[in-house]
Amino acid sequence: MYSKMYYLLKFFVLGFLVQSCFATKSFPESFMFGAGTAAFQIEGAWNEDGKGPSIWDTFFHNKNAEENGDVACDSYHKWREDVQNAKDLGLQFYRFSIAWSRILPNGTLNIVNQKGIDYYSNLIKALKAENIEPVVTLYHWDMPQHISDLGGLLNVQFVDYFEDYVRLCYNSFGSDVKYWVTFNEPTIHCFMGYGYGNGAPGFALPGDGLYQCSYVLLKSHARAYRIYDEEFRDQYQGKVGIVLESSWVDAETDDLLDLEAQERSLQFNLGWFANPIFKGNWPEVMIDRIANRSQLENLARSRLPAFTQDEIEYINGTHDFFALNTYYSNAVRYEDDEPIGTPSYSKDLSVGSSINRNFSDNQAFRKLLNYVNDRYNPGSILITENGKGTSDGLEDTDRIEYLKLYLGNLLDAILEDNINVIGYSLWSLMDNFEWGTYETRFGIIRVDYDSPNRTRTWKESARWYQNLIATRVLDNSTIIINN
Ligand SMILES: *[C@@H]1O[C@H](CO)[C@@H](O)[C@H](O)[C@H]1NC(C)=O
Ligand SMILES: *[C@@H]1O[C@H](CO)[C@@H](O)[C@H](O)[C@H]1NC(C)=O
């Protein structure tokens, strides 16, 4: 009896010690650490060496905006230094995007710009030489202006133009690229570019333009996936996915109506693109609500274009992994439907929302990963963006605290919830043009925009990330959560 209790006691004491030893947990061997950028945000050289204009060049030039992407971080010329930084950080992968109009100035195959192909070829070779896996975004919002002039994502022929472009990319770079992502954050692109007009190409069509955009974009994504499957997979054995962005959304209370608002919110945002690709067709709640309101608006058909059965099957299953971006958490509550009037996405969704761009929900990322895993059963998840925008400065402890919190959530999801997250790409390798401002800085490496050299300097967070990658151990024991 006594001895049994002794053993029990010993077991507990030992158990406690073992637990403390493992209090700082490590990332699995196979887990990949990376960082990301996007062409328009870093390259500059907007009209050099045969590059054609993109919709974002036009967008800022037409507004005579004080800030634009003409030079940005000048990575078109400084890419060797960027690769060196990636190497010194110990990155296992680097996510960047190809500027469509740098290799096809008009977006179409009539002119292929060899200098553009060489630029990405050199970058990819240099990364491979340092054992850094390139993760390549085919479309990070910077559509060639000419394709936009033809209707852009409101014209279903975009699907064919996109096919021509991605086939050229697979042909040119496919032997060295194992991870492709077709589109970056389609929700935000359709929202800004075709819904609310606050981003290129600047159409304010909040009741239908953004849905048309999503319809054409999903068909284009599926085409790009199927082309890879049919023509390249056997030879290159790569993987293809799409990058979806979502904040975690909480319900403000446990009231059934608030919980419904929470689910509706996630479906209108994440499900809008994830459902067709991972389950087949739009989320039911979007189909129903938009059809209903369209009818009351005296429209002959729903503002949300209907997929044919063939289209549903063609789009369903076009993924080899789930690529996820996330930055914030958000809470919603029930709100009465707005009366019928000028149609819009926000009326279709109809939730009361409070965006908490702070750490108020310390479990947000873990909850989001569980939601994605449960709803979409994706097999594997790659975090393609996460990070914090801050003001200028090299002592960015606020960024480090944010990263500790999110990476702690990520570890819990992997180790406690058994979710297969295969890698994490921090946004961003360096400060860059945040679609209209240079003031919000997401980089772990500072860029001096006042210097013609666009001098790069490591911030504290870069050294912190370098150490995390080297040790694979997350020390979040001193986390300061600043609400
Ligand atoms: C783009 O297309 C337009 C119209 O077809 C043509 O005038 C122009 O020369 C083309 N430019 C390039 C760079 O291909
Ligand atoms: C989509 O594909 C999955 C997996 O093959 C299948 O279970 C599901 O029924 C498909 N959805 C539709 C709507 O066909």
Ligand SMILES: *[C@@H]1O[C@H](CO)[C@@H](O)[C@H](O)[C@H]1NC(C)=O
């Ligand atoms: C449309 O919405 C109204 C108001 O919520 C509801 O009463 C009606 O049943 C809905 N109609 C359809 C066809 O879903």
Ligand SMILES: *[C@@H]1O[C@H](CO)[C@@H](O)[C@H](O)[C@H]1NC(C)=O
């Ligand atoms: C953080 O979130 C809380 C909870 O919703 C909110 O009350 C607070 O105003 C937010 N703080 C900041 C700085 O945004």
Ligand SMILES: *[C@@H]1O[C@H](CO)[C@@H](O)[C@H](O)[C@H]1NC(C)=O
């Ligand atoms: C620190 O990370 C661990 C996972 O390694 C997690 O369980 C713990 O909750 C995190 N602590 C904080 C304060 O976030």
Ligand SMILES: *[C@@H]1O[C@H](CO)[C@@H](O)[C@H](O)[C@H]1NC(C)=O
């Ligand atoms: C820019 O770089 C060049 C070559 O490294 C150097 O000689 C020059 O002093 C730098 N200029 C500035 C303003 O930093």
